[in-house]
Amino acid sequence: MTHYSAEHLRSLVEPHRVHRDVYIDPRIFDLEMERIWGRAWIYVGHESQVPNPGDYYATTIGREPVVMTRGRDGRVHVIYNRCGHKGAKVLSEGCGHAKGFRCPYHGWTYNLDGTLQGVPAKAGYDGTGFDMKDPQFHMQKVAQADSYRGFVFACLSPDTVDLKTFLGDAAATLDNMADRSPEGEVEVAGGPLRYVHDNNWKMFVENLNDAMHPMVAHSSVGQATKRLAAKLPKGAPYPREAEIIFPFNSSYQFFDEMGVTALPYGHGYMGGRMSIHSSYSDIPGYFESMCKAYGEEKAKEILSQNRHNTIFYPSFTAKDAIQAVRVVRPIAVDKTIIETWHFRLKGAPEEMLKRTILYSRLINSNASMVGPDDWDCYARMQEALKSNSMEWVDMRRGIGKEEQDNQALRSFGTSDLSFRNQYRAWLSYMTGEAA
Amino acid sequence: MTETAVKPDIREIEEFLYREADFLDRGDLDGWIELYTEDASYWMPASPEQTDPFTHISLFYDDRLLMEIRRINFGHEYAASMAHPVRSTHIIGNVRLQSFDAATGEARVTSNFHVAMYYRGEQTLYAGRYTHDLVRQGNDWKIRHKRVDILTCDAPLKSIIIYL
Numbered sequence: 001m002t003h004y005s006a007e008h009l010r011s012l013v014e015p016h017r018v019h020r021d022v023y024i025d026p027r028i029f030d031l032e033m034e035r036i037w038g039r040a041w042i043y044v045g046h047e048s049q050v051p052n053p054g055d056y057y058a059t060t061i062g063r064e065p066v067v068m069t070r071g072r073d074g075r076v077h078v079i080y081n082r083c084g085h086k087g088a089k090v091l092s093e094g095c096g097h098a099k100g101f102r103c104p105y106h107g108w109t110y111n112l113d114g115t116l117q118g119v120p121a122k123a124g125y126d127g128t129g130f131d132m133k134d135p136q137f138h139m140q141k142v143a144q145a146d147s148y149r150g151f152v153f154a155c156l157s158p159d160t161v162d163l164k165t166f167l168g169d170a171a172a173t174l175d176n177m178a179d180r181s182p183e184g185e186v187e188v189a190g191g192p193l194r195y196v197h198d199n200n201w202k203m204f205v206e207n208l209n210d211a212m213h214p215m216v217a218h219s220s221v222g223q224a225t226k227r228l229a230a231k232l233p234k235g236a237p238y239p240r241e242a243e244i245i246f247p248f249n250s251s252y253q254f255f256d257e258m259g260v261t262a263l264p265y266g267h268g269y270m271g272g273r274m275s276i277h278s279s280y281s282d283i284p285g286y287f288e289s290m291c292k293a294y295g296e297e298k299a300k301e302i303l304s305q306n307r308h309n310t311i312f313y314p315s316f317t318a319k320d321a322i323q324a325v326r327v328v329r330p331i332a333v334d335k336t337i338i339e340t341w342h343f344r345l346k347g348a349p350e351e352m353l354k355r356t357i358l359y360s361r362l363i364n365s366n367a368s369m370v371g372p373d374d375w376d377c378y379a380r381m382q383e384a385l386k387s388n389s390m391e392w393v394d395m396r397r398g399i400g401k402e403e404q405d406n407q408a409l410r411s412f413g414t415s416d417l418s419f420r421n422q423y424r425a426w427l428s429y430m431t432g433e434a435a
Numbered sequence: 436m437t438e439t440a441v442k443p444d445i446r447e448i449e450e451f452l453y454r455e456a457d458f459l460d461r462g463d464l465d466g467w468i469e470l471y472t473e474d475a476s477y478w479m480p481a482s483p484e485q486t487d488p489f490t491h492i493s494l495f496y497d498d499r500l501l502m503e504i505r506r507i508n509f510g511h512e513y514a515a516s517m518a519h520p521v522r523s524t525h526i527i528g529n530v531r532l533q534s535f536d537a538a539t540g541e542a543r544v545t546s547n548f549h550v551a552m553y554y555r556g557e558q559t560l561y562a563g564r565y566t567h568d569l570v571r572q573g574n575d576w577k578i579r580h581k582r583v584d585i586l587t588c589d590a591p592l593k594s595i596i597i598y599l
Contacts, residue, residue, distance in 0.1 A: 189490065190482060191589055193494075194591040196592060196593050220512075221508050223513070228500065340492070357491065357493075361495075366592050369508045376519075
């Protein structure tokens with residue numbers, strides 16, 4: 001397919017900078033689809049999207065159309081969304097319910113796990129070697145599928161570590177998101193935001209642990225909100241909107257204190273005990289419901305974890321304290337769709353979901369006053385990295401100041417540590433070496 | 436509210452909707468916001484047939500506070516997304532008075548729209564249906580609630596930089 005040698009790929013990533021080709025070369029993108037998106041555990045969806053046998057959710061992993069289904073036995077399967085006959089996409093994208101799947105072209109039918117159930121006028125295959133039981137005629141299973149606290153991941157390669165090893169300490173974010181429910185479970189609340197970005201997928205992922213941009217890129221909405229807050233009567237509580245927007249204008253010192261943590265496989269997170277979400281006011285009844293479920297000490301411990309964005313490289317990012325996740329869907333070297341999904345904490349007051357929704361509408365929506373400024377900056381990079389004036393993108397801030405903590409590396413929050421960590425993983429995947 | 440509120444002339448309502456569209460087409464959010472009541476809201480759902488703006492994500496759900504923030508933010512020198520010209524042209528049709536309460540002066544008006552928007556080197560067409568909840572104020576109207584259902588509400592979309 002492409003002719004890049006491991007040596008060439010290694011030449012694109014230096015300890016303190018990466019070559020611009022990683023963002024703009026379509027051949028690199030093709031290789032990423034094969035070697036990163038084809039080898040890493042990729043987020044597919046949440047089990048609550050397919051609560052009952054026969055429910056399905058059709059989506060993509062990189063360029064591969066897949067379906068998450070709930071079988072009659074209650075198990076969740078991930079299969080390729082390709083008819084075993086002539087290759088038509090069997091299900092259109094999105095959620096649905098079916099007794100089985102039927103290809104709309106020639107009517108081949110499949111069980112919920114993708115095995116072939118029937119073909120019309122089967123006698124025509126007599127003596128051809130065709131065998132219904134032969135998996136080559138089925139909708140194919142992905143190499144590996146597994147879930148963690150209801151979050152379903154799939155891996156298109158059989159030669160990868162298991163999901164739990166892959167997630168490592170990043171799993172604690174999913175634990176915390178679920179544990180913040182008095183019932184220990186979250187469920188998807190409605191459809192996602194779907195946001196088309198004119199940039200390479202990696203720019204988005206990097207930005208989630210980029211603490212040097214909020215006070216610059218998002219200063220306008222902070223200033224606008226401050227001007228209005230100044231008009232409030234003295235002593236009046238800030239509206240929830242202001243409580244959400246203001247922390248985006250926090251100081252460099254604040255983000256430094258949040259800290260950044262880099263984990264194996266390119267994962268990482270900011271914050272831990274404090275983040276831009278840790279000073280929200282209490283929602284009546286929530287803490288009580290948590291104490292009732294866990295006891296006060298355990299409830300306090302759960303609520304004391306506060307990671308900002310956790311990156312599950314390359315496909316997924318999550319906010320434990322906000323119960324919103326972003327799903328990365330690369331389309332082309334300069335086109336990415338970002339989906340934002342929202343979760344209800346089962347057993348918690350509905351106000352918690354309302355805050356999640358408000359947060360996302362203010363920050364993540366295509367029509368918000370935050371997301372479009374990030375979008376614009378990514379697009380500017382995608383445009384100007386074509387310039388021949390410079391070959392390299394710098395990411396040296398804080399280099400050499402990391403501290404090793406078991407498998408993790410930690411540094412001050414505005415360090416470029418997370419970017420360097422992502423490119424270490426990138427290079428491992430791309431050259432076929434263990435991450 | 437006037438005690439003599441009579442069923443309004445549809446032409447008069449059309450004229451009001453055109454006036455709102457004209458403020459948006461000229462990027463005049465100062466003028467636009469004055470058409471709204473203090474308790475107004477502007478809603479663009481992210482899902483067809485969406486019934487609730489609070490427990491399901493929307494593209495917009497602005498109360499007056501957020502309208503004011505957006506008005507100040509629009510064209511802000513520190514917002515990267517605002518450094519590009521935004522131009523739009525609204526075409527509104529099929530305007531219908533769905534209900535009118537003579538006692539309160541409240542009217543519900545539905546219409547269809549096509550909005551062509553130019554932004555960042557591209558022209559995008561948004562089409563859909565408006566639902567305006569209007570309230571009589573003197574001889575004029577104010578908007579208490581506007582719902583904007585775009586055909587592509589649940590499709591992948593780029594940035595939506597101004598109200599439609």
